Amino acid sequence: MEVISGIGELKALRSCWMRPIGLVPTMGYLHDGHVALVRRAREESKTVVVTIFVNPTQFGPSEDFGCYPRAFERDVSILQAEAVDVVFAPSSAVMYPEGFSTWVEVEGITSRFEGAIRPGHFRGVATVCSKLFNIVDPERAYFGQKDAQQVAVIRKMVQDLNMNLDIEAVPTVREADGLAMSSRNAYLNGPERAAAAVLFRALSAVQEMYRAGCRDMTKMSNCMRRIVGEEKLVELDYAAIVDPASFEVVNSLEHPALAIVAARVGSTRLIDNMPLHV
Ligand code: AMP
Numbered sequence: 255m256e257v258i259s260g261i262g263e264l265k266a267l268r269s270c271w272m273r274p275i276g277l278v279p280t281m282g283y284l285h286d287g288h289v290a291l292v293r294r295a296r297e298e299s300k301t302v303v304v305t306i307f308v309n310p311t312q313f314g315p316s317e318d319f320g321c322y323p324r325a326f327e328r329d330v331s332i333l334q335a336e337a338v339d340v341v342f343a344p345s346s347a348v349m350y351p352e353g354f355s356t357w358v359e360v361e362g363i364t365s366r367f368e369g370a371i372r373p374g375h376f377r378g379v380a381t382v383c384s385k386l387f388n389i390v391d392p393e394r395a396y397f398g399q400k401d402a403q404q405v406a407v408i409r410k411m412v413q414d415l416n417m418n419l420d421i422e423a424v425p426t427v428r429e430a431d432g433l434a435m436s437s438r439n440a441y442l443n444g445p446e447r448a449a450a451a452v453l454f455r456a457l458s459a460v461q462e463m464y465r466a467g468c469r470d471m472t473k474m475s476n477c478m479r480r481i482v483g484e485e486k487l488v489e490l491d492y493a494a495i496v497d498p499a500s501f502e503v504v505n506s507l508e509h510p511a512l513a514i515v516a517a518r519v520g521s522t523r524l525i526d527n528m529p530l531h532v
Contacts, residue, residue: 255330255333255334255337255338255339255340255341256339256340256341257330257340257341257343258340258341258342258343259342259343259344259345259348260344260348261344261348261389264340264342264389264390265389267340268390268391271300271301271339271340272300272301273300273301273393274298274299274300274301274392274393274394275299275300275301275302275303275390275391275392275393275394276294276295276296276298276299276301276302276303276392276393276394276395276396277295277303277304277305277386277387277390277392277394277395277396277419278291278292278295278302278303278304278305278395278396279305279307279382279383279386279395279397280304280305280306280307281306281307281308281309281322281437282306282307282308282324282325282326282329282343282437283322283323283324283325283329283437283440284325284328284329284332284333284437285427285435285436285437286427286435287398287400287426287427287434287435287436288398289332289336289427290398290424290425290427291396291397291398291424292304292333292336292338292396293336294396294422294424295394295396296336296337296338298394298422299392299393299394301339301340302337302338302339302340303338303339303340303341303342303390303392304333304338304340304341304342305341305342305343305344305386305390306326306329306341306342306343307342307343307344307349307382307386308322308324309349309378309379309382310346310350310378311350311374311377311378311381311382312374312375312376312377312378312379312382313375313378314372314373314374314375317372318438318441322437323437323438323440323441326343329341342386342389342390349382349385356381357377357380357381358377358380358381358384358411358415359377359380360376360380360407360410360411360414362410362500363376363403363406363407363410363500363501364376364377364380364407366403366496366501366502367403367492367494367496367501367514367516368403368404368516368525369403369407371491371492371516376403376404376407379404379407379408380407380408380411383395383408383411384411384415384417387412387417387419392419393419393420394419394420394421394422395408395419395420395421395422396422396424397421397422397423397424398423398424398426398427399423399424399425399426399527400426400427400434400435400436400525400526400527401525402423402498402512402514402527403501403514405421405423406498406499406500406501408421409421409499410499426526426527428454429451431451431454432451432454432455432458433447433450433451433453433454434453434454434524434526436524438522438523438524439522439524441520441521441522442519442520442522443520445487446487446519446520446522449485449486449487449488449519450488450519450522450524452481452482452484452485452488453482453488453515453517453524453526454526455481456477456478456481456482456493456515457478457513457515457526457527457528458528459477459478459481460474460475460477460478460495460513460528460530461513461528461529461530463477464507464530464531469506469507471495471503471504471505471507474495474513475493475494475495478493478513478515479493482515482517487519487520488517488518488519489517489518489519490515490516490517491516491517491518491523492514492515492516493513493514493515494513494514495507495511495512495513495514495530496511496512496514497509497510497511497512498510498511498512498529501514507530510529510530510531511529511530511531512527512528512529512530513527513528513529513530514526514527515527
C-alpha cells in the first residue's frame with residue numbers, strides 16, 4: 255500500500271494503476287462505516303484509493319475543525335488490512351495553496367436542511383470532491399448513505415458538470431442499538447451515547463408506520479418529533495420526509511421517500527436517515 259501526500263506524485267503514479275479505480279473520500283478516524291465503503295470499492299475496482307483529509311472548507315467558523323478526531327497511524331493500518339492500494343493524505347496547504355479562489359456551488363438542494371443549518375458546508379464538500387475526482391480520476395466514488403444529502407449534492411454536481419464517474423451510495427452501518435456509526439460519536443459521554451440511539455428509534459418508527467400503510471407525512475414527521483422529544487439530552491434540529499434526490503419535502507408518498515433527522519446531543523451534532531420504500 256502506498257501512502258501519498260503530494261498531488262504531482264499521485265498523478266505520476268496514476269498512469270500505472272489498473273482500472274477501474276475506486277475512490278473512497280474520508281476525513282479519517284475510520285470506523286466500520288468507512289470500512290463498508292472500502293470493501294465495496296475493493297469488490298468493484300482493480301485499484302482502491304482512500305483519501306484521508308479533514309477538509310477545512312466544509313466546517314463553519316464555530317464548528318469542530320480544530321478538535322475533529324484524528325488517528326492517522328491507526329487508519330493506515332486499518333486500510334492496509336483491507337488491501338487498499340493507495341492512501342492519499344494531503345495537507346491543507348497542498349489542497350488549498352495560497353491564492354486558491356475557485357469554488358463549486360450546487361444550488362437548490364444545498365439551501366435545505368444541512369445546507370440551511372451549515373452555510374457553506376456543501377460548497378466545501380463539492381469543491382473538495384471535485385478536486386479529488388480530478389486528482390484521482392476514478393471510474394467510481396463511494397459515499398455513505400448516512401450522509402444522504404451529501405450523496406444527493408455530489409450526484410447533482412456530477413450530473414450538472416458532466417463528470418466522468420459513477421457515484422455509489424453504501425448503506426449505513428450501525429451500532430448494536432441502531433446509532434449510525436460516525437467519527438463524531440467519539441464526542442459523546444455515557445448518558446449522551448445512550449440517548450443518541452433515539453434518532454434510530456424515531457426513524458424506525460416512521461418506517462414501521464409506512465410499512466403498515468400510513469401515507470400521512472405530517473403524522474409521520476410529528477411521530478419522529480415526539481419520539482426524539484422524549485429524550486431530555488437530545489435537541490431536535492429537524493425531522494422530515496423528503497425526496498432523496500432534491501431534499502424537498504414530499505407531499506405524496508407515491509415515490510421513494512427518505513425520512514431524515516438531525517439533532518444535537520450535548521455539543522455533538524448527529525444526522526441520520528432511513529428510506530421508507532424498502
Ligand atoms: P467522513 O469521514 O465522516 O467524512 O465519512 C467519509 C465517508 O464515509 C462518507 O461518504 C460518509 O457518508 C461515510 N460514512 C460515515 N459513516 C458511515 C456509516 N455509519 N455507514 C456508512 N457510511 C458511512
